[in-house]
Amino acid sequence: AIRANLHTPAELEQAKDLPFILIHGDADTAVPVQQTRQWAAKMKELQMTYEYREIRGGTHSSTLDTGAPFTFKFFDKHVK
Secondary structure, eight states: OOOTTTOOGGGGGGGTTSOEEEEEETTOSSSOHHHHHHHHHHHHHTTOOEEEEEETTOOTTHHHHHHHHHHHHHHHHTOO
16 A cells, blocks of 8 residues: 555655556545556656556455455566
């Protein structure tokens, strides 16, 4: 989870060698989806290994179930 009041996409410079997965519902009313889009854009700019899944109609809590399969597949691809 990214806490916008504590962190900014610029901090990714320090972690650009780590793979990331971002999952966000476009109907999330608790955390604006635009926030996660900014992080994904920074990851793209830094040419990081990342995956961004925006769940159409997904809410803050519904993406837990919807996003879980993507998360586990991502982890499987990025095992050391």
